[in-house]
Amino acid sequence: MYKIATDFLTRFIKPSTIYKYGFNWSPMYRRTTAKLVNVSDDLHYVKIRLKLNWKNRNYAGSMFGGSMLAATDPIYMIQLIQILGNDYVVWDKAVTAKYKRPGKGTIHGEFIFSAEEIDALKQKLKTEQEVNLEKTMHLLNANAEVVAEFSKTLYVAEKTYYKKKQALRHAK
Numbered sequence: 386m387y388k389i390a391t392d393f394l395t396r397f398i399k400p401s402t403i404y405k406y407g408f409n410w411s412p413m414y415r416r417t418t419a420k421l422v423n424v425s426d427d428l429h430y431v432k433i434r435l436k437l438n439w440k441n442r443n444y445a446g447s448m449f450g451g452s453m454l455a456a457t458d459p460i461y462m463i464q465l466i467q468i469l470g471n472d473y474v475v476w477d478k479a480v481t482a483k484y485k486r487p488g489k490g491t492i493h494g495e496f497i498f499s500a501e502e503i504d505a506l507k508q509k510l511k512t513e514q515e516v517n518l519e520k521t522m523h524l525l526n527a528n529a530e531v532v533a534e535f536s537k538t539l540y541v542a543e544k545t546y547y548k549k550k551q552a553l554r555h556a557k
Contacts, residue, residue, distance in 0.1 A: 448488030
């Protein structure tokens, strides 16, 4: 449903605007209590904000770690899907969470892909056809101290290779 809506809306609205408001209006993402506050036109940069409130406050009075993880979980995958386009398959594969200090007040996180990183990924996929990409991001408090660190593993493959691999798997 989201892909169909995105494909239709790109006729009238910039992909970065669709990405930002699509996330912020999506019921699943709204429940994380996070908001996308900045998305670059090329989608290589996304910034999120989480405010401590009654919906995400834990027993100790700080931000629930699950809210922080959920707020970061889909960003890299969908960001990379949008950047790479329809010739590639991207899946979240794993995440490692390290909580460094209590989340109090408002915290922010940035998701960044450089143009060089995307070019290198595409070159690697030409020879290997599938790659496990590791990305790490941090949630920071108002003092720029790390509150949480999330290391994501993303599976990326050329779509033709992925479809052949799936067909072979189902043929067994």
